[in-house]
Amino acid sequence: MVALTTALRDTGIDAADGTPADALDGQVPACVARPTSTEQVAAVLREASARDAVTVVRGKGTKQTLGGVCPATDLLIDTSAMDRLIEHQPGDLIVRVEAGMPLAALQEHVRASGQRLGLDEPVPGGTVGGALATNTSGAHRLQLGTARDLLIGVTVVLADGTVARSGGKVVKNVAGYDLGKLLVGSYGTLAVITEATFRLHPVPDTGRWVSATVRTDALEPLLARLCDSQLAPAALEIDWQPHGSATIALLLEGTTDGVAGRVEAATAEFAMPTTVDVDLDWPWSRPRATDDPGTLLKLTCRLGAVAEIATAAVELGLHLRGSAGTGVLYAAAPADASAASIAGMLQLLRPLTARSGGAAVVVTAPLAIRHDVDVWGPVSGLPIMRRLKEQFDPGRLLAPGRFVGGI
Amino acid sequence: MTDPKAPIAAVTAQLRSVLASGAIVDDPTQLATYDCDGLLHYRVTPALVVLARTADDVQHAVRACAEHGVPFVARGSGTGLSGGALPHADGVLIVMSGFREIRSVSARDQRAVVDPGVINLDVSTRTRPEGYYFAPDPSSQQVCSIGGNVAENSGGAHCLKYGFTATHVVAAEVVLPDGERTTLGGVAPDAPGYDVLGAFVGSEGTLGVATEVTVRLTRTPAAVQTFLAGFADTDSAGAAVSAIIGAGIVPAAIEMMDALAIEAAEAAVACNYPEGAGAVLVVELDGPEHEVQTELRESEAHCRTAGAFEIRIAADDEERQAIWRGRKSAFAAVGRISPDYIVQDGVIPRTALPEVLRAMTVLARERGVRVANVFHAGDGNLHPLVLFDERVPGQGDAAEETSGAILDLCLAHGGSITGEHGVGADKAKHMPKMFTDADLDTMQLVRCAFDPTGISNPGKVFPTPRLCGEVPGKRNAAHPVQDAGLGEVF
Numbered sequence: 001m002v003a004l005t006t007a008l009r010d011t012g013i014d015a016a017d018g019t020p021a022d023a024l025d026g027q028v029p030a031c032v033a034r035p036t037s038t039e040q041v042a043a044v045l046r047e048a049s050a051r052d053a054v055t056v057v058r059g060k061g062t063k064q065t066l067g068g069v070c071p072a073t074d075l076l077i078d079t080s081a082m083d084r085l086i087e088h089q090p091g092d093l094i095v096r097v098e099a100g101m102p103l104a105a106l107q108e109h110v111r112a113s114g115q116r117l118g119l120d121e122p123v124p125g126g127t128v129g130g131a132l133a134t135n136t137s138g139a140h141r142l143q144l145g146t147a148r149d150l151l152i153g154v155t156v157v158l159a160d161g162t163v164a165r166s167g168g169k170v171v172k173n174v175a176g177y178d179l180g181k182l183l184v185g186s187y188g189t190l191a192v193i194t195e196a197t198f199r200l201h202p203v204p205d206t207g208r209w210v211s212a213t214v215r216t217d218a219l220e221p222l223l224a225r226l227c228d229s230q231l232a233p234a235a236l237e238i239d240w241q242p243h244g245s246a247t248i249a250l251l252l253e254g255t256t257d258g259v260a261g262r263v264e265a266a267t268a269e270f271a272m273p274t275t276v277d278v279d280l281d282w283p284w285s286r287p288r289a290t291d292d293p294g295t296l297l298k299l300t301c302r303l304g305a306v307a308e309i310a311t312a313a314v315e316l317g318l319h320l321r322g323s324a325g326t327g328v329l330y331a332a333a334p335a336d337a338s339a340a341s342i343a344g345m346l347q348l349l350r351p352l353t354a355r356s357g358g359a360a361v362v363v364t365a366p367l368a369i370r371h372d373v374d375v376w377g378p379v380s381g382l383p384i385m386r387r388l389k390e391q392f393d394p395g396r397l398l399a400p401g402r403f404v405g406g407i
Numbered sequence: 408m409t410d411p412k413a414p415i416a417a418v419t420a421q422l423r424s425v426l427a428s429g430a431i432v433d434d435p436t437q438l439a440t441y442d443c444d445g446l447l448h449y450r451v452t453p454a455l456v457v458l459a460r461t462a463d464d465v466q467h468a469v470r471a472c473a474e475h476g477v478p479f480v481a482r483g484s485g486t487g488l489s490g491g492a493l494p495h496a497d498g499v500l501i502v503m504s505g506f507r508e509i510r511s512v513s514a515r516d517q518r519a520v521v522d523p524g525v526i527n528l529d530v531s532t533r534t535r536p537e538g539y540y541f542a543p544d545p546s547s548q549q550v551c552s553i554g555g556n557v558a559e560n561s562g563g564a565h566c567l568k569y570g571f572t573a574t575h576v577v578a579a580e581v582v583l584p585d586g587e588r589t590t591l592g593g594v595a596p597d598a599p600g601y602d603v604l605g606a607f608v609g610s611e612g613t614l615g616v617a618t619e620v621t622v623r624l625t626r627t628p629a630a631v632q633t634f635l636a637g638f639a640d641t642d643s644a645g646a647a648v649s650a651i652i653g654a655g656i657v658p659a660a661i662e663m664m665d666a667l668a669i670e671a672a673e674a675a676v677a678c679n680y681p682e683g684a685g686a687v688l689v690v691e692l693d694g695p696e697h698e699v700q701t702e703l704r705e706s707e708a709h710c711r712t713a714g715a716f717e718i719r720i721a722a723d724d725e726e727r728q729a730i731w732r733g734r735k736s737a738f739a740a741v742g743r744i745s746p747d748y749i750v751q752d753g754v755i756p757r758t759a760l761p762e763v764l765r766a767m768t769v770l771a772r773e774r775g776v777r778v779a780n781v782f783h784a785g786d787g788n789l790h791p792l793v794l795f796d797e798r799v800p801g802q803g804d805a806a807e808e809t810s811g812a813i814l815d816l817c818l819a820h821g822g823s824i825t826g827e828h829g830v831g832a833d834k835a836k837h838m839p840k841m842f843t844d845a846d847l848d849t850m851q852l853v854r855c856a857f858d859p860t861g862i863s864n865p866g867k868v869f870p871t872p873r874l875c876g877e878v879p880g881k882r883n884a885a886h887p888v889q890d891a892g893l894g895e896v897f
Contacts, residue, residue, distance in 0.1 A: 091649060091758040092787075114655060135597065146597075148605055149574055156849075164849035165842065170754045172786045173823040174560050174609050175830055175841055176868065177850040178573070181605025190601070202655030224515055228538065230629035232694050258698040300595035304515040327595045357516075357594025379600045380590045384583065387856035388601055391875075404600040 004075060005031040007047050013040055014081065022076055024056055025069050025367055029076040036081045038155055038163055038194040045192065046161035048075045049397055055159070056399050057188045059100055059127030063134050065364045067187045067402040068375050077192060079129050085109055086195065087169070094152065094169050096197040099129030115200040118144025122286040129193045135185030138284035139235035139251065142325040144201060147184045153197035154180040156190075159393040164191075171199045182388065188399040189407050190392040204253040207234065210266045211249035212274045219246055220307035222270065223324055226250055227303055229269050231262050236325030239282050240310055242317045248324065249280055287321040287332035294335040295342050295365035299349060300358030301327045312352055316345050327358060339372040350377050376404040411497065414475040415454040418499060421471045422457065426464060432456035441500050444485040444492040445547075449832055453480070453494035457501050462580065462588065462618035468501050469616060470586030478862045481616040483524060483552030487559060488750055489831025491611045491867055498862075501616060503554050509533055510619070517624045518577065518594055523554025523617045527561075530622065539624035542569040545827070546735050557617050560609030562827035564660040564734070565691075567785035569625065571827075573608040578621035581607060584614070584858035594621060606853055611829050612864035614857040628693035631659070632703045633727045636688045636715040637681030641665050641780070644686035645760045647713035648784045651690070652757065654709065656702050658785060662689040662734050665764075667744070667779035668792070669733070675740030678733030681717040688715075688784065689734050691727075737781040738792065745777070745794035747803070749810045752828035753817035757787040763816055767791060770812050774805040778813075788826035789817070815840070830868045838870055848873055 008015035008031070018029035031053075035041045048055050053074035058064060060080065079100030087096040090113040097106055103121050106128060110116060119131060120138025130136075132154075137146040144150070153167035156179065166179035183193055214222055226236055226248070235251035248270075252262045267274050286296065297318070301309045306324045313320045313331040322329030333342060342365065349360040362375035379385070382405045389396070389407045400407075422431055432438060433455050442450040454477075457468045465481075472479045478498035485492055485504075494500045507524035514537040519530055527548040531540035544563035545551055551561070556572045557579060569575075578592035592604035607614050638644040644663055651658065664672065666685045672678050680687050688710065692702045707718055721727040741748045755763050764780065771778040771793070779792040791813050795806035814824045814837055824830070824837045838847060847869060855875035857863070865872065 089756060089758065091653065092756040093652070094756070137597075141596075145570070145574065148602055149570060158849065162845050162849060164846045166846065166850060168821070168823050168841070170756055170787055170822050170826075172562060172566065172571070172754050172783070172788045172826040174562075174571075174827055175823050175825050175834075176838065176847070177606055177610055177853050178560075178608075179606075179850060179853070181573070181602045182853070184602060184605075185597075186601055202657065204655075227517070228514070228626065230538075230626060230695065232626075232628070232698075254695070254698045255701050258695060258701060261697045262695055298597070300593075300597055302513075302516040302518065302594045304513065328597060353595070359593070359595070359599050361599050376599050380593065380598065381600060381603050383587075384589060384591075384603055384856065385601050388603070388853065391852040391856045 004047060004051055004053055008033050008044060011043055013044060018076060024064055024073050024076065027072045029056070029073040031074065032076045032078055034078045034081045038157065041077065041157045041192055041194050042161045042163050044077060045157055045159060049160050049395060052395060053397065054400060055397050057129065057133070057192050059130040060102065060125050062123045062126040063130050066134050068406065069367065069370050070399055070401050079127060082194065088113070090115060093200040094171070094197060095200055096153070096169060096195065097128055098195055099127060099132070099193045101128050102126070103128050103131050110200055111203065114203050116203050117198050118150055118201050119147060120284045122284045128196055132184050132193055132196060133186065133188050137328070139237050139323060141328070142236055142323055143234040148181055150198050151180040151184060151196055152199050154183055154193060155195035156183060157192045157194055159191070159395060159397045167197065169197050187402045189389060189403045190398065206256050206259050207251055207253040208259050208263050209249045209251050209277045209280050210263055210270065210274050211247055211277065211280070212270050212272050213245045214248050214272070215245065216311060218272070219310070222248060223306055225269055227325060231266055231269070233325065236323065237285065238306070238310060238320065238322060238324040238329070240314050240320040242314050242319065246310065282321060285322050285328070286330045287319045293366055295333040295337055295369055296363040297331045297333070297349070298361050298363045299329045299331055299353050301353050301356035302358065303327050305356035309353060309356060312349065316348065318345070330363065339369045342369055343373050346373065346377065379404045414477045415497060417475045418471045418477050419455055422467060425467045426457065430458045430460070430464060432458065441494060441502070444482065444487045444490060446488050446490040446831070446833055449490040449493050451494045451496050453500035454497050455499045457499055458505055459501050459503055460505050462582070465501060465616050465618050466582045466586060466588055468499055469582045469584065472499055472862055473584060473586045476860065476862065478865050480864050481554070481558070481612050483555030484526070484550050486547040486551040487555060487829060487831065488752065489825065489829040489833045491559060491829050491831035493832045495865060503552065507552070512537070514539055514624065516594065518621055519624055520619060520621050521553050523552060523557070523620055525553045527551050527553060527556060534624055535627065538627050540627055541622055542575050542625045543572045546738065553620050553622065554617050557608050557620055558610070558612045559827070559829045562788070564662055564783060567661065567783065568657050568659045573605060575623045576604065576608055576620055577623055579604055579607065579617045580619035581615045581617050584863040588618070611831060611868050613854060613868055615863055630696040630699040631691065631693040631727070632699050633689065633691045633721040633730055634703070634707065635680065635719045635730045636690065636710040637684035637717040638686045638688070638713070638715055640685040641764050642761045643714035644688050645764070645784070647688060647710045647715065648760070649758065650709035650713060651706050652785065654705060656706060658690055658702070658706065659693040660689065660691040661785035663687070663780070663782055663784040664734065664737060665780040667777060668737050668741070668781045671740040671744045671779060672733040672737050674743035676732050676736045678729065680733055689730055734781070741779055741792045741794060745796070747795050747797045749793040749806055751789070751791045751793060751810050751813050752825050753789050753814050753822060754826040755787045755789065755817050755820045755822035757785070759820040760784065760787065763820060766816055767813055770816070771809055774809045776802060776806050776809050778809065787822065832867055835866070835868055835870045838868070
């Protein structure tokens with residue numbers, strides 16, 4: 001699609017033909033555009049939709065193997081030139097940034113004011129837009145929630161180039177539909193996110209992890225005690241390797257004295273030998289970064305079923321890690337696991353998680369596996385999701401095939 | 408053209424065959440009792456009322472409406488302050504207040520499954536013995552329903568720390584405007600797919616009707632401390648709020664009342680707030696014991712530095728209730744000092760508080776009315792009460808004008824036209840001040856996906872309905888609205 005590259009350049013937009021380094025799922029996009037503003041994204045999408053160009057967004061490219069396989073992509077919109085911090089109001093605890101800003105850069109900026117965005121970065125190096133599109137989260141979600149709780153305003157560009165905004169820059173706001181909720185975790189299939197406004201939280205004085213190695217039969221009773229405690233933990237994590245024992249770690253954050261007191265109370269609650277650390281060497285929920293070639297599953301369930309689901313996953317030879325305090329677990333398969341073995345695991349884990357109110361999805365996997373395996377599995381409410389897609393992107397131009405039900 | 412009453416007659420006949428006889432109200436006198444919600448100056452008598460007790464009842468009603476192209480409005484306890492449950496004159500009002508059982512509670516899973524008509528406070532009353540509660544606490548929590556909370560994404564004093572209804576609802580069974588029943592979200596977090604539930608919560612009944620709600624339960628905190636601080640004026644109280652938040656403290660709540668609001672509360676409930684105070688703050692801290700004590704000391708110091716002349720720390724639950732009584736009664740209490748009043752709901756960035764309060768005083772003075780202020784200071788959610796006397800010629804208009812000007816003031820400071828009461832029928836006209844046509848049209852794409860014929864609570868939220876294109880694959884017969892010969896009505 002040389003015509004698109006030329007047309008975009010003619011309108012003053014940085015565009016080039018795709019190179020092998022831009023390949024998505026093994027296919028090189030015809031054109032890579034590097035817009036510098038929301039208006040430029042709109043101009044790019046007007047040109048692209050007029051040509052029925054299949055379009056995918058890329059920030060730093062750390063999450064391009066998440067979700068289903070995209071067909072051949074005509075246009076890749078690279079947001080890395082949209083990396084500005086637009087507004088940070090420390091007194092109001094809000095920050096507004098362009099979507100191509102690296103999440104780490106945002107965190108660094110607001111940290112200077114003693115603040116943080118309550119979003120962990122399970123895949124290092126990514127952008128704010130990427131974190132929103134894939135709804136990544138980590139250990140702190142227990143206390144601070146996910147992007148759906150922290151995003152208070154969003155600017156998006158629809159496939160046809162329409163620029164729209166919802167929310168605002170105040171935390172409390174119920175004017176109009178909250179499009180941000182729909183956009184977070186939509187894998188780039190509804191619109192292109194160009195700006196985001198978040199609520200921030202103060203950085204606590206200190207934090208301590210209290211952890212213990214736990215026998216399988218002691219797991220559920222311990223998790224039940226910790227979940228029911230009044231320790232107000234910031235995180236409750238599990239790490240469990242096949243053929244090993246589970247480690248349970250509780251993060252306490254707050255004032256220095258307060259945390260010291262709660263560490264003592266937590267140790268009593270564990271009622272087994274514990275260690276206390278400032279940091280964990282596995283802090284952000286996932287067993288491995290997603291650029292690893294292996295398969296990573298996400299298993300969700302009600303709180304009371306965490307031990308059962310974790311046990312089942314480990315018995316299948318998966319390395320399990322995740323938020324035992326919210327019921328969001330990640331399980332990594334050995335790098336050489338075949339499509340057939342992954343499919344077999346899902347056949348077992350899907351009914352098991354479904355019975356516990358959750359689901360088993362493939363977060364990422366080698367291309368061959370993503371081709372052969374249903375990465376999303378059964379989805380409740382799929383017809384209404386299809387209707388949403390039909391309204392937002394009737395031409396199915398935005399990342400087709402990536403999302404649930406082939407959306 | 409066919410008789411305009413024909414569709415509602417058809418719906419009534421159809422529902423008589425499937426619903427219990429007591430579930431249908433079509434007597435004009437009885438219908439008139441449903442003519443408004445908590446926003447009393449908007450009144451419309453519905454054409455038919457259905458008293459739903461089960462999800463099947465709701466589904467029957469919605470399906471009948473969809474088949475005959477008749478609008479419907481769901482109503483919980485009718486406490487909303489934006490006319491979100493204002494009936495439609497040619498439509499069906501589906502009353503959910505009799506549909507109210509708590510279906511299950513699981514402390515281990517931190518979830519409760521409830522009917523939409525369940526009263527907000529009843530969830531916490533039921534779960535507190537097990538050490539849990541439902542965090543959203545609108546001031547009307549003794550009477551408002553969970554279904555209404557879902558529709559409005561209700562907040563309350565404690566959402567500063569704990570978030571809104573959207574944060575605390577994890578799944579809902581809903582009847583979509585075409586009569587289909589589906590489940591959105593899940594007991595576990597991060598259900599695969601779009602966060603349709605997130606869009607549904609706060610959609611003010613325009614995307615369908617929730618028939619079962621799964622809520623998150625929050626562990627009760629180990630310690631709670633509440634104190635009342637009296638200040639000479641709102642500026643110094645505002646400075647105290649900024650200092651507390653700036654110190655990195657996240658209180659469970661920080662509420663402010665100005666002199667006029669205090670006067671009203673005193674008259675109504677004799678709350679005995681500090682004498683001569685031009686403003687009071689109610690500050691609540693909760694969490695682990697040690698942190699709460701530390702934050703209490705620090706917050707108290709910030710208040711004193713900002714000029715608090717009296718600080719009263721609640722010694723026990725009874726004293727805590729006494730402190731809150733004045734705050735929670737404030738809206739109704741204003742009736743003691745003014746024959747008429749408008750409750751406004753706007754949001755500003757918290758740091759703009761002193762400036763906005765001063766500007767508001769000027770606005771009111773210019774128009775010859777008074778404004779009492781009661782608000783969630785921690786998150787900049789203002790509830791100015793515009794006081795006036797309808798009997799004085801021109802005062803009603805002046806009050807309306809002041810109320811609208813306050814919203815403009817909020818927007819000029821980068822805020823919002825509603826923080827928790829919703830847009831409803833009342834504020835749809837203000838939406839274009841906050842959003843562009845493209846913004847509103849894009850939001851209405853969601854509406855089109857759920858409700859292409861616009862029968863679910865029409866006339867709310869959006870000033871102008873968007874015409875939805877036919878959704879491919881969704882219908883294979885003629886449009887029901889056309890079938891009913893009503894195409895031009897919509």
